[in-house]
Amino acid sequence: MKTFFLIFLFNSIFSQDLTKYxxxxxxxxxxxxxxxxSNLLINYPENDGVIFLSALLKNRAEEAVITYKSxxxxxxxxxxxxxxxxxxxxxxxARGLYTQASNELRKIPEKYSKSEHLQRSIDLQIxxxxxxxxxxxxxxxxxxxxxxxxxxxxxxxFSFETPLIxxxxxxxxxxxxxxxxxxxxxxxxxxxxxxxxxxxxxxxxLLPYVVQVGAFxxxxxxIKQSQLLIDNGFSAEVWPISVNNxxxxxxxxxxxxxxxxxxxxxxxxKKKMNLSFLIINRPLK
Numbered sequence: 001m002k003t004f005f006l007i008f009l010f011n012s013i014f015s016q017d018l019t020k021y022x023x024x025x026x027x028x029x030x031x032x033x034x035x036x037x038s039n040l041l042i043n044y045p046e047n048d049g050v051i052f053l054s055a056l057l058k059n060r061a062e063e064a065v066i067t068y069k070s071x072x073x074x075x076x077x078x079x080x081x082x083x084x085x086x087x088x089x090x091x092x093x094a095r096g097l098y099t100q101a102s103n104e105l106r107k108i109p110e111k112y113s114k115s116e117h118l119q120r121s122i123d124l125q126i127x128x129x130x131x132x133x134x135x136x137x138x139x140x141x142x143x144x145x146x147x148x149x150x151x152x153x154x155x156x157x158f159s160f161e162t163p164l165i166x167x168x169x170x171x172x173x174x175x176x177x178x179x180x181x182x183x184x185x186x187x188x189x190x191x192x193x194x195x196x197x198x199x200x201x202x203x204x205x206l207l208p209y210v211v212q213v214g215a216f217x218x219x220x221x222x223i224k225q226s227q228l229l230i231d232n233g234f235s236a237e238v239w240p241i242s243v244n245n246x247x248x249x250x251x252x253x254x255x256x257x258x259x260x261x262x263x264x265x266x267x268x269x270k271k272k273m274n275l276s277f278l279i280i281n282r283p284l285k
Contacts, residue, residue, distance in 0.1 A: 025056055037054050081112065085107055124276075125141065131218075138156075208283035211277050214276075235254055
């Protein structure tokens with residue numbers, strides 16, 4: 001019993017120590033945490049919290065997803081299992097892999113019904129189903145979840161010819177931004193219309209990165225999400241892409257000179273509007 005108590009006490013203290021690392025990541029102090037993650041992995045290689053922290057720090061989303069999957073497989077009862085699932089779902093959704101996203105996201109209400117990500121996972125799942133035209137499936141899950149989770153918001157609208165959620169992924173979570181925040185963070189830089197086109201093209205070439213927040217089979221749906229972003233002060237555009245031989249329409253916020261700059265806006269976008277994102281290197285030719 002004494003040994004068990006000591007282990008429990010150690011884990012509690014260590015969990016508190018991890019909290020400061022997660023807070024640093026949230027504040028954007030990535031390099032500070034990266035400098036310590038190697039030692040943490042050496043000293044605590046089986047700690048699910050350390051493993052999850054390492055995934056957050058990976059430069060490539062694909063590598064992070066592999067780590068998230070390992071947490072779910074090896075630590076299904078971990079407090080980080082549902083966090084890992086939502087990360088995987090966000091990644092698949094942002095890539096436009098809606099069928100896979102839906103399959104992963106529905107595991108949260110099925111297996112982790114107390115998760116703080118419940119509303120978000122359901123919103124993403126329903127949006128994924130609607131994006132691939134699975135309207136009946138979307139209605140089935142809405143009915144099922146509305147019975148099981150009475151405190152959640154299921155205000156979805158199917159009145160459009162091409163259905164979309166009436167509450168976009170962002171609107172249920174939007175925090176009121178101060179005018180200063182809107183101007184300094186989200187307002188695109190105003191261009192001087194008198195500038196020569198050649199100079200504008202040169203400037204754009206110095207801004208190769210875009211932040212992708214969704215990909216749709218329907219151009220109409222992509223335009224609607226792009227307009228929502230524009231209405232909220234973002235410089236967004238719809239760009240055609242191909243994923244697994246499927247032609248899609250990506251919604252992207254343009255343009256940034258560095259990955260760090262793009263990631264900063266992406267994290268603020270995620271925090272303020274609850275939208276997933278990918279950073280894409282798409283320089284103008």
